[in-house]
Amino acid sequence: MYKTLTILLAIFCFQSIHSQKRLVSWSQQNIENYNQDMFDAAQRLTPAELLEKNINDEYWSEVFLTLNASLNNYTKEADYKIELAEQITNKKETKLKGTGRLIIWERIVTGDILFEGKGLVMDNDLFTVAGRANQILQSLTHKDFGSVTITTTSAELEKLKIKWLDYISGKPVEEYKHIDTSKGRIPEICSLDAAHALIISLQDSAEKDVLTKKCLKDIYNLEEMPSDKKLPANYCNPDTYTYGYLGMLFGDDKKDTAKDAKWWLKFWNDNNKKLIWNTEKGIYQVKK
DSSP: OHHHHHHHHHHHOEEEETTEEEESOOOGGGOSSOOHHHHHHHHTOOHHHHHHHHHHOOBHHHHHHHHHHHHHHOTTOHHHHHHHHHGGGOOOBOOOBOOTTEEOHHHHHTTSSOOOSOEEEESSOTTBHHHHHHHHHHHHHOOOSOOOOTTOOHHHHHHHHHHHHHHHTTOOOOOOOOOOOTTOSOGGGOSHHHHHHHHHHHSOOHHHHHHHHHHHHHHHOOSSOOSOTTSGGGGGSHHHHHHHHHHHHTTOSSOOTTOOHHHHHHHHHHHGGGEEEETTTTEEEEOO
């Protein structure tokens, strides 16, 4: 199973722009509540209308369209970027709807997003105005002065806003330095937030069961998971991906059947404050 997963990753896994990455596979066709008319309408919005839209978006599709329209039309608009920077301190939160195949690790931990094993990874918390504004600015400029997360404080948001305003005005600003994950087999999941989310996603979930059964029925005309673990239908269950990700992230060459969902949860609870990234091996290890 690990070999199959490695092949899939080699084909589909790549980083596109700052704070946005594809894990295994993703396309705009995966976005719920999204169509051509919505796309065309978003492209006609003015900067002022996009700024208002960014505050009020309630669906992941709407957030995506705000980001997309900004990239397509306003990469050189300094005034637009300044107004986006002003939104960095706006902590208004919306429980986004239609988040299929959207991956925000902290929101998987909180249960706001169901991990499907693949999708579009976003480093910013798109459930908040601040996170969405930061994502747009990063995408417009290809600069990274830090991400907006669930735990980002008001003081940290203020500092981030100032960095953006300084950069837009032409002042030199040092970019955020991420850990070196070049040796990691899956850079998209090389963070403790990702590891935590993966482990949480393994736990029993009625929503995950519904997703798995729908995939089995719609794609393979099956009522239950196949007994042959080598069949592609096994990937209808997100856990098939997740066990592979965790094995690679923690240096397991092959799946250890003793490491089930409960084992991983206990491992995290016992060791999460002792985990360190081994830059040479590209895995997490427990600090002795």
